[in-house]
Amino acid sequence: MTAPLSREELKKKRDQFIVPGVKHMFQDPPNFVKGKGQYLFDETGREYLDMFAGIVTVSVGHCHPKVTQRTVEQVNTLQHTSTIFMTQPMVELAEKLAEIAPGDLSKTFVTNSGTEANEAAIRFARLATGRHEVIALNHSYHGESHLACTLTANHNWRPDLMPASGIAFAANAYCYRCPYSKTPDSCSLECAKDVERVIQTQTSGKPAVMIAEPIQGVGGAITPPDDYFKEVKKILEKYGALFIADEVQTGVGRTGQHWFGISSYGVVPDYMTMAKGLANGLPIGAVMTTPKLTENLQKQQINTFGGNPISTATALAVLETIEEEKLMNNAHVVGGYLMEGLRDLQKQFPDVIGDVRGKGLMVGCELADKKKNPLTQETARIVEMSKDDGVIIGKGGLYGNTLRVKPPLSITKENVDTMLKVLRKNIEATVKVGAAK
Numbered sequence: 001m002t003a004p005l006s007r008e009e010l011k012k013k014r015d016q017f018i019v020p021g022v023k024h025m026f027q028d029p030p031n032f033v034k035g036k037g038q039y040l041f042d043e044t045g046r047e048y049l050d051m052f053a054g055i056v057t058v059s060v061g062h063c064h065p066k067v068t069q070r071t072v073e074q075v076n077t078l079q080h081t082s083t084i085f086m087t088q089p090m091v092e093l094a095e096k097l098a099e100i101a102p103g104d105l106s107k108t109f110v111t112n113s114g115t116e117a118n119e120a121a122i123r124f125a126r127l128a129t130g131r132h133e134v135i136a137l138n139h140s141y142h143g144e145s146h147l148a149c150t151l152t153a154n155h156n157w158r159p160d161l162m163p164a165s166g167i168a169f170a171a172n173a174y175c176y177r178c179p180y181s182k183t184p185d186s187c188s189l190e191c192a193k194d195v196e197r198v199i200q201t202q203t204s205g206k207p208a209v210m211i212a213e214p215i216q217g218v219g220g221a222i223t224p225p226d227d228y229f230k231e232v233k234k235i236l237e238k239y240g241a242l243f244i245a246d247e248v249q250t251g252v253g254r255t256g257q258h259w260f261g262i263s264s265y266g267v268v269p270d271y272m273t274m275a276k277g278l279a280n281g282l283p284i285g286a287v288m289t290t291p292k293l294t295e296n297l298q299k300q301q302i303n304t305f306g307g308n309p310i311s312t313a314t315a316l317a318v319l320e321t322i323e324e325e326k327l328m329n330n331a332h333v334v335g336g337y338l339m340e341g342l343r344d345l346q347k348q349f350p351d352v353i354g355d356v357r358g359k360g361l362m363v364g365c366e367l368a369d370k371k372k373n374p375l376t377q378e379t380a381r382i383v384e385m386s387k388d389d390g391v392i393i394g395k396g397g398l399y400g401n402t403l404r405v406k407p408p409l410s411i412t413k414e415n416v417d418t419m420l421k422v423l424r425k426n427i428e429a430t431v432k433v434g435a436a437k
């Protein structure tokens, strides 16, 4: 291994050799050189508590011994063949996914990323229905390809290019900023009904498919009401359209009580895509569907790296680890503790914390004043200060004002206490700075 550079030296080389669009979350980013469990270490040996898990990816903790061992064994045995040759790890992963997926989802196509999985799911749905149009939700994020970034309804993540065709957007279930000015007491699921309005007014009336994240991740952990997806699915069925649950962030146990986030809404999708946490940081993505919906997918498709033995063997080890270490239950219990802690903090800082939402360890904390004005700069400052205090917290949302807490599923209540203490200190400092202006 090469000797680590100081963060200043690395920054200089980065600016010289990496395209400028690759921006880091921090003004002054650490040079992370090591990870262990829920901790990261920089080149000086300083420890950081990782409450963001990469971007919601290190599901079982950094360099988990069992998972790493399986990766190394596979690296030493067989690294690559591509999908035109038959290998065991890909098939065993697909078999395991069929066991844990809801309903009749039992056929898998393995890719290298969430973007590719979403691309494949849309392609499959278009081929299955013979239709073209796609519905997505406001504030969504679905990836980086031309199609996936057109499906992304957040200007921060859309390049200024000609969009892909045939995509319409419906209102999202953003209860804190309800697009219909309803409150939980008066909620009549107008946002779900908007899917029908969009079908009637922005499509031919025959859309192929709708894609949605069960909880919007990059959008800021926007968590729909319990009956939202049931209502949406009913509308889609009425118009003969299929449904893709984008589980890239919510999948493999993150939301606590189920393997996949959509299951907590009592809906079985027609397609489910996943990536990120599935292989704990190795490149992988997958789309799952039903045997019926693959009947017309007979034409050969290939993927050079998709389903490679290293990523798929690792993913199997990740799923086994989640089961063996009961990490879904941990996500449920520690996630509940985290939400409680954040709600206590909200009581102390009602002018700063507007909303706390999420499920399991997929949690968002939206910073806004009493009039719901987004506290965007304050959020960036709090995230930067918390990093300087040794705690990594994510941020996101359309306005960049939502703290995203999505750590490895193995964190403890003590880790939550550490994060809350740092957050309290930095909110206090930020509020004071604001008051002194």
Ligand SMILES: Cc1ncc(COP(=O)(O)O)c(C=O)c1O
Pocket (backbone or CB within 6 Å): 055, 112, 113, 114, 115, 116, 118, 141, 142, 143, 144, 213, 217, 218, 246, 247, 248, 249, 275, 276, 285
């Ligand atoms: C919900 C969702 N879908 C798709 C993607 C794209 O995944 P990838 O970056 O692996 O291409 C992301 C990435 O953040 C995501 O959050």
